[in-house]
Amino acid sequence: MTTLTRGAGRVTRSAPRPRSAPRPALLILAGPFAILFLAVYVVPLVYAMQRSLFQVRSSGLGFGPSEDVFVGFANYASVLADAAFWAAVGRVFLYGVIQIPVMLVLAMLIALLIDSRAVWRPTVFRLTTFLPYAVPGIVATLLWTYLYVPQLSPIVKGLHAIGWQVDLLGQQTVLLSVANIAIWSWTGYNVVIYTAALQAIPQDLVEAARIDGASEAGIAVRIKVPLIRGSVGLTALLSMIGTVQLFNEPYILKTVTTAVSSDWTPMMMALNTTFGANDFERGSAISIVIALIAGVLAVIYQLASTRSERSA
Amino acid sequence: MTIRIKRAATATAAVAAAVLLASCSTGTDESPVDEGPVTIAWWSGLAGSDDIAAQWNAEHPDIQVEHSDAPGSWQDQAAKLTAALKAGEAPCVAMMENPFIPSLAVAGALLDVTDEVAEFQGDYIERTWDAVTFGGQAFGVPQGTGPMAMFYRADRLEELGIDVPTTWDEFYEASKTVAEKAPGTYLTGMGADDGGGFVSLAAQHSDPWFGIDGDSWVVDIDNEATRDVADYWQKLRDEGLLNLTNRWDPTFYNDLSEGRQLAVIGGSWQADLIADNVTGGAGSWAVAPMPSWDGGQQVSAPNGGSSVIAIAGCEHPAQAMEFAHFITSDADTTIALGGFPAATLDSIPERDATVDFFGGQQVNQEIARIAETVAPWTWSPTWNETKPVFDDGMGGFKDQNGTLRELLTKLQKQQVDSMTAAGVSVTEK
Numbered sequence: 001m002t003t004l005t006r007g008a009g010r011v012t013r014s015a016p017r018p019r020s021a022p023r024p025a026l027l028i029l030a031g032p033f034a035i036l037f038l039a040v041y042v043v044p045l046v047y048a049m050q051r052s053l054f055q056v057r058s059s060g061l062g063f064g065p066s067e068d069v070f071v072g073f074a075n076y077a078s079v080l081a082d083a084a085f086w087a088a089v090g091r092v093f094l095y096g097v098i099q100i101p102v103m104l105v106l107a108m109l110i111a112l113l114i115d116s117r118a119v120w121r122p123t124v125f126r127l128t129t130f131l132p133y134a135v136p137g138i139v140a141t142l143l144w145t146y147l148y149v150p151q152l153s154p155i156v157k158g159l160h161a162i163g164w165q166v167d168l169l170g171q172q173t174v175l176l177s178v179a180n181i182a183i184w185s186w187t188g189y190n191v192v193i194y195t196a197a198l199q200a201i202p203q204d205l206v207e208a209a210r211i212d213g214a215s216e217a218g219i220a221v222r223i224k225v226p227l228i229r230g231s232v233g234l235t236a237l238l239s240m241i242g243t244v245q246l247f248n249e250p251y252i253l254k255t256v257t258t259a260v261s262s263d264w265t266p267m268m269m270a271l272n273t274t275f276g277a278n279d280f281e282r283g284s285a286i287s288i289v290i291a292l293i294a295g296v297l298a299v300i301y302q303l304a305s306t307r308s309e310r311s312a
Numbered sequence: 313m314t315i316r317i318k319r320a321a322t323a324t325a326a327v328a329a330a331v332l333l334a335s336c337s338t339g340t341d342e343s344p345v346d347e348g349p350v351t352i353a354w355w356s357g358l359a360g361s362d363d364i365a366a367q368w369n370a371e372h373p374d375i376q377v378e379h380s381d382a383p384g385s386w387q388d389q390a391a392k393l394t395a396a397l398k399a400g401e402a403p404c405v406a407m408m409e410n411p412f413i414p415s416l417a418v419a420g421a422l423l424d425v426t427d428e429v430a431e432f433q434g435d436y437i438e439r440t441w442d443a444v445t446f447g448g449q450a451f452g453v454p455q456g457t458g459p460m461a462m463f464y465r466a467d468r469l470e471e472l473g474i475d476v477p478t479t480w481d482e483f484y485e486a487s488k489t490v491a492e493k494a495p496g497t498y499l500t501g502m503g504a505d506d507g508g509g510f511v512s513l514a515a516q517h518s519d520p521w522f523g524i525d526g527d528s529w530v531v532d533i534d535n536e537a538t539r540d541v542a543d544y545w546q547k548l549r550d551e552g553l554l555n556l557t558n559r560w561d562p563t564f565y566n567d568l569s570e571g572r573q574l575a576v577i578g579g580s581w582q583a584d585l586i587a588d589n590v591t592g593g594a595g596s597w598a599v600a601p602m603p604s605w606d607g608g609q610q611v612s613a614p615n616g617g618s619s620v621i622a623i624a625g626c627e628h629p630a631q632a633m634e635f636a637h638f639i640t641s642d643a644d645t646t647i648a649l650g651g652f653p654a655a656t657l658d659s660i661p662e663r664d665a666t667v668d669f670f671g672g673q674q675v676n677q678e679i680a681r682i683a684e685t686v687a688p689w690t691w692s693p694t695w696n697e698t699k700p701v702f703d704d705g706m707g708g709f710k711d712q713n714g715t716l717r718e719l720l721t722k723l724q725k726q727q728v729d730s731m732t733a734a735g736v737s738v739t740e741k
Contacts, residue, residue: 055733056734057734057735058418058734058735058736059735059736059737060527060528060736060737061446061447061524061527061528061529061693061736061737062417062418062529062693062731062734062735062736063417063418063424063446063447063449065420066418066420066735067735149561149563151562151563151566170711171711171713255560255561256558256561257558258504258505258558258704258706258707258708258710258711259707259711261700261704261707262700262703262704263700263704272700275391275395276387276391276696276697276699276700277694277696277697277700277730278390278391278394278415278419278696279697
């Protein structure tokens with residue numbers, strides 16, 4: 001039998017189902033997936049891991065044939081000892097600390113508004129907030145680039161006209177400009193997750209609170225938000241993983257500002273090392289370190305969330 | 313959730329795919345004795361390449377050229393070339409910017425065609441072979457040289473009472489005059505996103521940063537003469553006399569069109585780009601040699617420049633080089649591709665639009681004279697790794713996070729380290 005955990009819309013199994021032989025239908029459905037998963041995910045991953053243990057070395061002037069040397073974890077050691085790598089990780093961490101809370105709080109406010117039926121035509125409202133998410137990330141960034149570049153931007157020109165000399169692409173501001181693009185793109189997506197979770201809250205709970213005289217704001221803060229804690233955790237985790245993999249926005253902004261270097265985020269560094277410097281081996285090592293960091297974050301989150309669920 | 317992950321996965325997949333492709337690379341097959349027409353695959357991102365291939369194919373039934381467009385920056389193209397090579401999909405000949413040629417050679421992407429190009433040697437300006445010849449091995453033929461010149465608004469300088477500067481001292485004084493008499497206007501600028509311009513400014517005054525001594529590369533970036541050049545531009549920057557916009561985004565031409573910057577020190581290819589992209593002052597622009605250091609001899613420097621290189625695995629190198637010779641030594645073809653020829657030509661055609669823009673000045677003839685004064689230069693085998701460091705460093709120079717002198721020290725170390733890491737023998741000077 002199954003039980004619904006509180007509000008999160010997540011299903012936990014209280015007793016394992018009796019085992020039975022896999023059915024043919026299951027094989028037909030899962031087979032192609034397994035093959036594709038192996039071919040496009042596991043094989044490249046294993047290959048990247050293998051390459052990360054090698055280095056291609058030339059000798060003399062370097063124009064002769066080169067040698068593939070097994071170097072163990074030397075590539076990893078050089079990545080972990082690289083100040084530029086940690087600078088990129090630190091930058092992305094700072095970005096996450098700013099971007100994730102702002103985005104999630106904003107998404108929560110919008111979701112609660114929609115759920116409270118305080119807004120006129122919630123469907124239209126929900127669709128409008130979701131719309132930026134439908135714009136491909138690259139296009140969204142190009143759009144914002146236009147709004148950031150001083151020579152083109154009506155916003156910057158307007159701000160200058162009222163005497164505010166702001167440079168949205170400067171060393172100090174570009175991180176916030178990148179965060180702004182991500183917030184714009186992803187808030188609606190989180191709103192959808194939250195509204196779905198809010199709709200799963202049993203209406204009798206809300207009704208009961210209303211009869212007891214709770215205000216709409218009180219209901220939102222004291223009843224609804226705690227009940228969708230699971231979804232909040234989920235979106236936080238996804239945002240964290242997305243942050244580690246930050247790439248599109250800074251990669252495009254790099255073409256219009258010198259404040260974004262070619263190794264501004266760990267992902268950009270991986271790309272630049274692999275293709276710019278033609279060092280596939282070190283690039284593989286960087287990619288795997290990034291994957292490990294994302295994995296560790298996911299595990300920490302899992303442990304923290306199970307603990308808090310248990311104590312709740 | 314998956315979508316966010318998917319987004320990032322696309323980037324990882326690209327890396328993974330390339331890595332996967334790398335595993336599929338095969339050695340070159342021994343080619344059979346040539347019989348009948350052969351097909352040469354040619355990568356070129358320059359406009360007009362298709363027409364040239366069609367013209368060649370019509371005239372040479374035995375050697376058919378298959379042109380593929382190679383879009384993106386030169387660095388992108390170099391990366392694509394090595395990836396394609398690992399995937400076994402590389403062309404036979406490709407156009408490449410000179411700075412990336414030694415990197416490609418060390419990556420094993422190039423084919424030694426010393427014997428095949430020997431007969432063409434005399435058709436080119438001697439100096440230009442430096443770009444494709446290393447340690448006695450030739451990897452292709454030179455195409456464009458990019459001699460550096462000064463492009464300027466003659467009318468505005470006259471208005472401000474400035475004589476066209478012929479030395480760097482005069483250039484500095486002129487920069488000050490411009491700033492005083494026309495606030496908000498700069499005499500010249502420097503690309504805050506591109507170290508390429510600075511390399512050429514250094515090349516005018518310094519020995520080449522890289523060289524080959526016996527069986528070892530020599531790295532000599534942080535030297536006295538280059539420091540002089542660094543200090544000169546640092547002074548201009550610190551006194552607010554330098555326009556530091558990005559070189560490769562529309563702000564650059566915007567500044568020129570609106571008269572915020574009055575002169576550009578750049579390669580010969582700059583002439584066409586200015587004529588095509590600048591709207592202000594058409595007819596009032598002019599070309600002159602870049603200022604000199606000691607006031608005596610005029611010296612220019614290579615800025616960019618490109619070559620046609622032979623790619624490893626090419627089965628018909630002789631035919632490929634014959635085609636390469638054609639596209640680099642035929643005056644109309646070379647000019648049609650927008651480069652300034654490395655070949656010694658009896659006459660160099662003018663492009664009317666450019667001549668009109670430069671007030672009737674015979675731009676190509678002027679540059680042909682400048683081309684004879686170009687200083688020697690050799691690029692390094694790990695320049696592809698240094699280029700981003702250099703470009704990022706120029707951003708730091710703009711934002712006052714570092715000086716050009718500090719950047720030179722950093723580049724010297726980066727070059728020695730990257731060559732050592734690649735297993736290339738390197739000597740520091």
